[in-house]
Amino acid sequence: MPPIDPFQAANEQARALAHKLMEMATHTALAVLQPNIAAPSVTRIAIARDDLGIPVSLISQLATHTAALEANPTCALLVGEPGDKGDPLTHPRLTLHCTARFLKRGSPEHDTLRTRYLSLRPKAKLYVDFPDFRFVRFEVSDGLLNGGFGQAFLLSPSDLI
């Protein structure tokens, strides 16, 4: 069967749904490349948005995804959880292809993000200053929105901010 491009160009409704999914998300699946082998891995991380609307997380040096992102920052996020009810595949979800950028502790952007993150995720104050935790920003190259049957959209970074 020849490949078929099932993605439509973004429209206002698709952009609004993508923003809603990102705004509501408290966690996502994070796909990374495993270091030294050509294989992906996937884990769960906390997520929030910075003041520009860019996805950010606070991750531990002890996690396998952190070593993977240090070796290769190319990654992907799956945003939009189906919850407990209904057919999970009818719930909208958003794939974001990203490059991860770690923030240097003590830098102005770190301190700005720390303040914002704690206002959104107050429980993170328990570990935000642990030496093995770092903030990471996910710079999005494109997004694939699956809003249900026949509702697949390709989104650009400007659609998502």
Add this chain to the structure above:
Amino acid sequence: MPPIDPFQAANEQARALAHKLMEMATHTALAVLQPNIAAPSVTRIAIARDDLGIPVSLISQLATHTAALEANPTCALLVGEPGDKGDPLTHPRLTLHCTARFLKRGSPEHDTLRTRYLSLRPKAKLYVDFPDFRFVRFEVSDGLLNGGFGQAFLLSPSDLI
């Protein structure tokens, strides 16, 4: 900071939790390698277990993950959904590193799996015989169980079947 291996060897409790997560799962995040570029992607798929306990899915040729798995069957699954309540990162989850094997329609193993899958996921009868849908089996090479703080285990295929 030097790398630290946070994973313990599997024990009976870890094996039981991994099996419970797999048994309860109706969907997972699937991480794949994007064709022709060294970058991962991640999407949501339906999931079930075959009669050997191996994860299986029924996926569409129209989905980006299907083309990716045809180009490179190395992939990963994130099993175990946090649901709507509580801190999502305290809920246990299981990363499975896998190789995807498509089943040939009309083969004995396809027909056996079709019967089992429909008994587990009866709504799939709406599309199981659509020509663009195929069964795929995820042969697991290892599993990483995160059961909460200090509860990370490395599991072998025999721990998971």
